Amino acid sequence: MKEALTEARKAFAADEVPIGCIIVWKERIIARAFNRTEQLSDFTAHAEMQAFTSASEFLGNKYLNECILYVTLEPCVMCSGAAFWTQIGRIVYGAKDIKRGISGFSNRILHPSTEIIGGILETDCAELLTQFFKQKRNKH
Secondary structure, three states: OHHHHHHHHHHHHOOOOOOEEEEEEOOEEEEEEEOOHHHHOOOOOOHHHHHHHHHHHHHOOOOOOOEEEEEEEOOEHHHHHHHHHHOOOEEEEEEOOOOOEHHHOOHHHOOOOOEEEOOOOHHHHHHHHHHHHHHHHHHO
16 A cells, blocks of 8 residues: 555646555556546546556456555545456555445445455545645635
């Protein structure tokens, strides 16, 4: 999760919502990403979406069932739907997303074999988001 936080800090520095993630396969980081929705003018450019693509390219396979996604914020429904199609083995997230996170919806969005674990370095992940939005409000 510390590596995912490093990616989130890159997003913060780029004036993007500070969410970062990594994908691990056989104890090796094979993908790193952070939100780039503003930079790319693409609302689908969430960290997870980019990481799924990078990991699939690395493995030469669209299935990530032997991989673990570490992400600083609980995945949204869009990213959870993509996770379903990748058949990712495990999702580990930091801060809970009360408004848009998957826990507010049916767990059937994820592949039946996907394990999900939340609350890892939750305070650190949440503080970065709070700091970002506080800074945004102060600018306006």
